[in-house]
Amino acid sequence: MDAQQLKAEIQALKKETGTIILAHYYQVLDVQDVGDFIGDSLGLSRKAADVKEAKNIIFAAVDFMAEVAKILNPTKTVIMPDKEASCPMANQLRAAQILDYKKKHPGLPTILYINTLAEAKAECDVICTSSNAVEVCSAVANERGVGSILMGPDKNLSYHVGKRTGLKVVTMPEKGCCYVHDQFAIEDLTLQRERYPGARVVVHPECKPGIQDAADYAGSTTQMLKYIESEMKNCKEFIIGTEQGLIDHLQRKYPALTLHSLSPVPSGISCKNMKKTTLAKIHALLLKIKAGNVKKNEITVEASVAAKAKSSIDAMFKYSTASG
Ligand code: SF4
Numbered sequence: 001m002d003a004q005q006l007k008a009e010i011q012a013l014k015k016e017t018g019t020i021i022l023a024h025y026y027q028v029l030d031v032q033d034v035g036d037f038i039g040d041s042l043g044l045s046r047k048a049a050d051v052k053e054a055k056n057i058i059f060a061a062v063d064f065m066a067e068v069a070k071i072l073n074p075t076k077t078v079i080m081p082d083k084e085a086s087c088p089m090a091n092q093l094r095a096a097q098i099l100d101y102k103k104k105h106p107g108l109p110t111i112l113y114i115n116t117l118a119e120a121k122a123e124c125d126v127i128c129t130s131s132n133a134v135e136v137c138s139a140v141a142n143e144r145g146v147g148s149i150l151m152g153p154d155k156n157l158s159y160h161v162g163k164r165t166g167l168k169v170v171t172m173p174e175k176g177c178c179y180v181h182d183q184f185a186i187e188d189l190t191l192q193r194e195r196y197p198g199a200r201v202v203v204h205p206e207c208k209p210g211i212q213d214a215a216d217y218a219g220s221t222t223q224m225l226k227y228i229e230s231e232m233k234n235c236k237e238f239i240i241g242t243e244q245g246l247i248d249h250l251q252r253k254y255p256a257l258t259l260h261s262l263s264p265v266p267s268g269i270s271c272k273n274m275k276k277t278t279l280a281k282i283h284a285l286l287l288k289i290k291a292g293n294v295k296k297n298e299i300t301v302e303a304s305v306a307a308k309a310k311s312s313i314d315a316m317f318k319y320s321t322a323s324g
């Protein structure tokens with residue numbers, strides 16, 4: 001079956017089985033095409049919590065995002081086309097490490113990036129995303145009357161928060177990062193600016209501090225998207241420091257813009273974990289749903305972990321006005 005046939009069958013099977021597909025911007029365009037909602041982690045969390053009619057939620061993303069959907073909407077069947085699609089950054093921080101850090105830094109609020117496992121979320125006070133990290137960390141620190149926080153697992157997001165809030169941020173683990181965004185080098189930025197002198201540089205806060213500082217704008221996936229949309233009347237060319245899926249999404253949506261990856265490699269940088277989801281796997285999963293045979297693809301979170309993790313996620317919604 002070619003891509004068009006697969007897409008047509010997927011649409012029909014979604015209706016027949018009462019299934020909704022939530023897809024991250026880092027998915028390939030073919031997968032984004034069959035998504036009922038495309039978003040970043042904050043947008044997807046809000047959407048997952050809101051799903052009412054559908055019985056099943058297919059998560060076209062990585063495992064921690066599907067776990068969030070299950071925690072927020074436990075009566076739904078949350079399934080992944082490929083359960084091996086796991087986030088290496090989330091896997092860098094286990095619950096036991098957080099307990100150790102808390103012992104060493106008593107009294108500090110513990111704020112975790114949403115890119116964490118459910119067992120880690122269960123051991124923190126509040127969750128944040130890159131869209132609302134500055135807002136959430138600043139509100140929590142003000143409320144507690146402290147100048148320092150514990151944060152994990154991304155040292156680069158910690159830098160972003162520290163720079164904008166003036167807080168001292170202790171990162172758990174010290175060198176945690178996203179291998180995709182951490183690959184961009186300051187030399188890449190210098191080279192791309194020389195090649196495209198009229199272009200603005202827009203980067204994700206998972207990029208290294210030197211890149212954030214040298215860019216024209218640093219913000220979450222949705223914030224980058226909004227920045228480009230608001231500035232495109234003044235500038236038609238952008239150098240973008242994030243996963244290739246967002247660049248492809250924007251290029252298709254705005255063909256009049258000239259977009260380059262911050263990486264000088266023509267294909268840009270992709271997350272191989274996000275790319276484990278394919279149209280063929282989504283199609284195969286829908287057939288399994290139809291046959292009532294999804295156990296192997298289903299996401300489950302142990303009830304006591306889910307309850308604790310949910311209260312940290314709910315706390316984020318209390319502190320955050322960002323929509324995703
Ligand atoms: S892009 Fe980075 S943070 Fe996102 S899933 Fe891949 S490794 Fe994890």
